[in-house]
Amino acid sequence: MRIVAVSKRQPVAEIQAACDAGLIHFGENYVQEAVEKIPAIDSAAVWHFIGPVQSNKTRPIAEHFDWVHTVASERIAERLSAQRAERQADLNTCIQLRPANAGQRHGVDEPELPALAEKISALPGLRLRGLMIMPLPNLGEAATRAEFERANGLFEAMRNAGLAVDTLSMGMSADLEAAIMAGSTCIRVGTDLFGARK
Numbered sequence: 001m002r003i004v005a006v007s008k009r010q011p012v013a014e015i016q017a018a019c020d021a022g023l024i025h026f027g028e029n030y031v032q033e034a035v036e037k038i039p040a041i042d043s044a045a046v047w048h049f050i051g052p053v054q055s056n057k058t059r060p061i062a063e064h065f066d067w068v069h070t071v072a073s074e075r076i077a078e079r080l081s082a083q084r085a086e087r088q089a090d091l092n093t094c095i096q097l098r099p100a101n102a103g104q105r106h107g108v109d110e111p112e113l114p115a116l117a118e119k120i121s122a123l124p125g126l127r128l129r130g131l132m133i134m135p136l137p138n139l140g141e142a143a144t145r146a147e148f149e150r151a152n153g154l155f156e157a158m159r160n161a162g163l164a165v166d167t168l169s170m171g172m173s174a175d176l177e178a179a180i181m182a183g184s185t186c187i188r189v190g191t192d193l194f195g196a197r198k
């Protein structure tokens with residue numbers, strides 16, 4: 001189980017302290033905020049972009065992050081691929097699933113998933129690692145669990161299709177137990193680690 005410490009809106013000193021205490025993986029949602037903090041923190045830290053990816057923000061994401069959990073279109077994947085420098089390791093990439101009944105929220109719907117997964121697998125500079133989902137808040141326990149199980153089923157289908165995926169990114173402070181029970185390999189925890197955000 002990987003723990004991504006979600007450090008959005010946490011100051012550099014708090015993040016460095018978490019790093020000194022042994023946490024390695026950090027998650028950020030806001031590009032501008034992250035690019036200011038990243039150089040100030042121990043270079044052993046591994047940075048995960050977990051916010052919605054806007055097309056005008058792909059370049060700093062490709063430059064500064066090790067992971068992106070929230071790719072939801074071929075256009076964004078192509079931009080990240082083109083902007084990832086050759087001297088850098090491949091950008092670890094997860095596809096974000098749109099939650100059920102979520103209107104226009106960020107993410108791909110199930111029918112679009114296989115083509116996007118194939119696309120990312122074929123793009124230089126990106127390495128497809130798996131899926132991410134963030135259920136709508138306050139769904140209740142049963143519906144939240146159902147969302148995680150749906151994601152796990154799609155993740156298994158990707159593996160069965162021969163994709164070398166190993167990451168199912170799901171679970172935050174409020175729902176991490178349900179996510180782990182449903183097969184999460186990567187929880188993204190902010191509040192439970194750092195306390196309430198400022």
Ligand SMILES: *Cc1c(COP(=O)(O)O)cnc(C)c1O
Nearest residue numbers: 006050172173174188189190191
């Ligand atoms: C903020 C955030 C988290 C962490 O939320 P907590 O409730 O503080 O644990 C996890 N994932 C994403 C995508 C987030 O935006």
